[in-house]
Amino acid sequence: xxxxxxxxxxxxxxxxxxxxxxxxxxxxxxxxxxxxxxxxxxxxxxxxxxxxxxxxxxxxxxxxxxxxxxxxxxxxxxxxxxxxxxxxxxxxxxxxxxxxxxxxxxxxxxxxxxxxxxxxxxxxxxxxxxxxxxxxxxxxxxxxxxxxxxxxxxxxxxxxxxxxxxxxxxxxxxxxxxxxxxxxxxxxxxxxxxxxxxxxxxxxxxxxxxxxxxxxxxxxxxxxxxxxxxxxxxxxxxxxxxxxxx
Numbered sequence: 095x096x097x098x099x100x101x102x103x104x105x106x107x108x109x110x111x112x113x114x115x116x117x118x119x120x121x122x123x124x125x126x127x128x129x130x131x132x133x134x135x136x137x138x139x140x141x142x143x144x145x146x147x148x149x150x151x152x153x154x155x156x157x158x159x160x161x162x163x164x165x166x167x168x169x170x171x172x173x174x175x176x177x178x179x180x181x182x183x184x185x186x187x188x189x190x191x192x193x194x195x196x197x198x199x200x201x202x203x204x205x206x207x208x209x210x211x212x213x214x215x216x217x218x219x220x221x222x223x224x225x226x227x228x229x230x231x232x233x234x235x236x237x238x239x240x241x242x243x244x245x246x247x248x249x250x251x252x253x254x255x256x257x258x259x260x261x262x263x264x265x266x267x268x269x270x271x272x273x274x275x276x277x278x279x280x281x282x283x284x285x286x287x288x289x290x291x292x293x294x295x296x297x298x299x300x301x302x303x304x305x306x307x308x309x310x311x312x313x314x315x316x317x318x319x320x321x322x323x324x325x326x327x328x329x330x331x332x333x334x335x336x337x338x339x340x
Contacts, residue, residue: 095142096110096112096135101209110147110148112142113145117217117218118144118146118218118339120146120222121147122206122225123150124150124230125152125154125228126231127190129161129165130155144334147216156202156205157193157198164189167185167189203237210245214244221244221246223244223245223246224248225238226330227249227251227253229307229308231251235250235253236256236259239265240256241263245266247267247268247269247337248264248266249330249334250268250270251270253279255286261290261297264295267337269300270299271300272300273301273305274302274306275304279307302326305319310322
């Protein structure tokens with residue numbers, strides 16, 4: 095359904111899916127730590143099917159974390175074999191360390207803004223741009239919303255708030271989803287809610303009971319929860335409908 099596009103000035107490629115008919119706006123879809131995986135392309139196609147121009151930038155490809163590498167590590171991490179799971183740990187560290195450096199964030203946020211640049215004036219988009227992201231992409235959903243006041247709606251799934259970002263610089267409403275058992279991230283939600291309130295941000299956090307991290311990823315049977323994922327998806331679409339199409 096989609097095609098790959100280039101942002102050569104930022105050494106960035108992206109997967110783009112277009113709706114049939116006049117767009118209702120545009121949505122940037124930001125990947126998990128596994129790279130531009132088929133799951134993220136599928137989510138991008140699903141967003142386009144709702145009437146939005148949808149673009150998933152391959153941020154991790156910039157540091158060599160290709161979908162193929164991500165898929166190999168993903169398979170090891172969730173293998174039935176303990177030996178495979180142990181082997182995955184150093185590979186995971188090696189593949190993701192470049193993306194955890196300050197230099198990466200200094201590149202990634204302007205690269206994401208370039209995606210907004212390309213979308214915001216397209217016919218039918220007319221400035222109506224939102225963002226949704228998962229895990230690593232949830233963090234960068236916050237980062238883009240904080241860095242670009244043109245973003246009109248942001249939906250981070252189980253992402254940590256970036257250390258370098260200021261909640262007060264977020265100009266759009268934010269709907270964030272978390273799994274109760276994802277303690278490393280979810281335990282920080284009350285403090286984040288307080289910071290968002292102090293910053294004057296329209297912030298809603300929904301914590302789902304009985305699920306952990308990555309509950310939306312339907313390619314991960316051990317993490318995925320169909321009922322919770324469906325509810326979060328319905329709420330995501332309603333949120334975009336409210337803030338991008340009216």
